[in-house]
Structure formats: C-alpha cells, structure tokens
Amino acid sequence: MMHSIGRYSQQMDFHRSILEYRFDETLKAGLAGRLPFEKEESHFAPEPSVACGIRADDTGDEFGVIYLQRSERLLVFAAAHAERASAAAVFKSAFPELSAHEIPATFKGGPLVDSPAPMNLPPPALEIPSALWRFELPGMILFFVVVIGSQYLAHAFQEPVMQWLGLHGGSPGDEPPWYFITRDFAEGICSAGALLLCVLVAVVAWRWWPSYAVMMVWMPLMWHGGNIGRSWIIYQACPGLLDGQRITTRWLTSQSYTYDHDIAGAKTLGSVSGFLLAIVLSLVSYHVRRRLARRSARREMEGSAL
Structure with a gap:
C-alpha cells in the first residue's frame, strides 16, 4: 500500500529517475485518490509541473512523482540511496494500471527545485533533453x-x-x-x-x-x-x-x-x-x-x- 507524504521537496537528480509514463488529465483523474498532486505548479522541471510524495507502507520506500504538464509525462523518482530496480518493482506493483503507458526514460534535464541544495553539493545544471x-x-x-x-x-x-x-x-x-x-x-x-x-x-x-x-x-x-x-x-x-x-x-x-x-x-x-x-x-x-x-x-x- 502507498500513502501520501505531502509535498515532495527533496533535492533530486533527474538522471536517477526510475520510471517514466505517458500521462494525461484522464489518467490523472483516475489516479487522483492515490496520487494527490499538488494544485500549485512546482519548480522541479523547466516546464509547468505538479508533484507529490508517496511512501510504501510495507517496504518504507519513498517516491517522488512529478507530472510534466506540457509534455504530459509522469516521472517517478526513488529515494537517493534506494536500489533502483527494487524501487521500480515496488512502484509497479502498487500501480499496475500504469504499466501499459510506460516508456523508456528520455527526460535528462536537471531539476529546478524550490528547496535549498545541500551545502556540499552544487545545484544541478540545467540540461536540454x-x-x-x-x-x-x-x-x-x-x-x-x-x-x-x-x-x-x-x-x-x-x-x-x-x-x-x-x-x-x-x-x-x-x-x-x-x-x-x-x-x-x-x-x-x-x-x-x-x-x-x-x-x-x-x-x-x-x-x-x-x-x-x-x-x-x-x-x-x-x-x-x-x-x-x-x-x-x-x-x-x-x-x-x-x-x-x-x-x-x-x-x-x-x-x-x-x-x-x-x-x-x-x-x-x-x-x-x-x-x-x-x-x-x-x-x-x-x-x-x-x-x-x-x-x-x-x-x-x-x-x-x-
């Protein structure tokens, strides 16, 4: 089971995205109860987007989910130190209805986050996909x-x-x-x-x-x-x-x-x-x-x- 952990505001590296899906308002409405996206636009991507954070109750894995509104993509991120393949399996098992819309990860742009970066890490550079x-x-x-x-x-x-x-x-x-x-x-x-x-x-x-x-x-x-x-x-x-x-x-x-x-x-x-x-x-x-x-x-x- 997954439950919301509120606004996802951690520093993320877009190169560590584990899953990517074709997404639109229809799918968003169907998953609104399980993926409660923020109404206000976030600053995680160089285009209009909304985000949410969720956690798996049984495994404790945390995920950041970002809906890119312009390109209609759903990007899924695992916690920084999570094993990517295992985390992807956890998310897929929780949302099997998304499997038909999965696509190879192509988004390679650095995030524009609204939370300060750690002191020992420089802010990620913006890259063009x-x-x-x-x-x-x-x-x-x-x-x-x-x-x-x-x-x-x-x-x-x-x-x-x-x-x-x-x-x-x-x-x-x-x-x-x-x-x-x-x-x-x-x-x-x-x-x-x-x-x-x-x-x-x-x-x-x-x-x-x-x-x-x-x-x-x-x-x-x-x-x-x-x-x-x-x-x-x-x-x-x-x-x-x-x-x-x-x-x-x-x-x-x-x-x-x-x-x-x-x-x-x-x-x-x-x-x-x-x-x-x-x-x-x-x-x-x-x-x-x-x-x-x-x-x-x-x-x-x-x-x-x-």
Whole structure:
C-alpha cells in the first residue's frame, strides 16, 4: 500500500529517475485518490509541473512523482540511496494500471527545485533533453531562416518592384514628396509578399513545430503590417500611381506625409495586431495540441484494453 507524504521537496537528480509514463488529465483523474498532486505548479522541471510524495507502507520506500504538464509525462523518482530496480518493482506493483503507458526514460534535464541544495553539493545544471533538442532544432532553424530571410527579401526586392511598376523619379527635396511615397509604396508591396511567404511556411510547419509556426505568423505581422497598411493608404491617396501619372496626391509637403495620422495609425495597428495574434494563436495551438494528445492517449488505452 502507498500513502501520501505531502509535498515532495527533496533535492533530486533527474538522471536517477526510475520510471517514466505517458500521462494525461484522464489518467490523472483516475489516479487522483492515490496520487494527490499538488494544485500549485512546482519548480522541479523547466516546464509547468505538479508533484507529490508517496511512501510504501510495507517496504518504507519513498517516491517522488512529478507530472510534466506540457509534455504530459509522469516521472517517478526513488529515494537517493534506494536500489533502483527494487524501487521500480515496488512502484509497479502498487500501480499496475500504469504499466501499459510506460516508456523508456528520455527526460535528462536537471531539476529546478524550490528547496535549498545541500551545502556540499552544487545545484544541478540545467540540461536540454537530447531527444527534445534534436526534434526542436530543425524547427528553430526553419524559424530563423524564414523570418530573417523574409526581411532580407522584402528589402532586396524593393528596387526590382520599383522598376517593374515604373515608380522611379523625383528627389528627396521635391514637393510633393514623390521620392518617399513611391519607395514606401514599393516597400509595402514587398512586405506583403514576405508576410505571405511566412504564413505559407507556417501552415506547412505547424504539424511538426507549432510553437515556431505561430511565431512565424505574428512576428512578421508586427514588422510588415505597418508597411502594408501604409502602402494601401498611399494607393488610395495617389490616383494614377500605377499608371505612371504621378500627378495628384493629398500630401503636398514632406512634413504632411511624414506626420500623416492615418499612416501612423496603420503602423500602430500592425504592431497591436501582431501582439494580439500572438496571444490568440498561442492559446489555439495549446488547446489543439492538448486535445490531440488526449485523443491519442485515449486510443492507446482502448487498444491496450482490447
């Protein structure tokens, strides 16, 4: 028999974990009476987690059990000087229903504990799980290549777009300020293309790297959204701009163009939209991944029951 010993707050070495299970809210609810997890998040792992401590009445073995909420893993630790194989056998005999969800131990990150380390031992260093790192590295590289590359392409294609649309002409001192108007218009077109590229790559990459895919949408929107809005305002305010007839514009001076309230509002709207989209997409991605994980765990449970 096992009984709770309250909050488990001893110093632990994640390399000494003896068991690891696939875990989710369904299993957690089923074991709530026997594994009373703390409601508040603990600091044992570099991700949201809850922990509990239990003791075997017959053997006296103590176990620390940590539920990693983001990766939905259950990690089991024995006391520091326990024989690992014997302790694992004790825990498995007490919770045989978990055997169908056991997986090889892959979590190799150092704990971030909320209790002080012994005076003679340095705090364990935080390590990145090698398997997780190998999976996340391609997504990280893709994110930086796409986001930085889109910025470079938006700048590199500005001159070709101006040549293609016949937007050259004028000097910085001219009134009306066609020099700035035409260049900003071309920059907005290039920014729209860069944003579209980021969104398309994000749609493809979401299946494997949802976190980076989300950032590939909202970050370019913050950078390019204002330029796109400014380009649309210029198109509305300068009839004949694309026909080579730069005759009329509502900005008669450089100052009136530089301090135009509509353009300033478009830039602000682009930044705010990117920020709000970051929150919305992150929440959507989180709930979708949790739903898929629960569905997968439910199917595995049904399959093991058969």
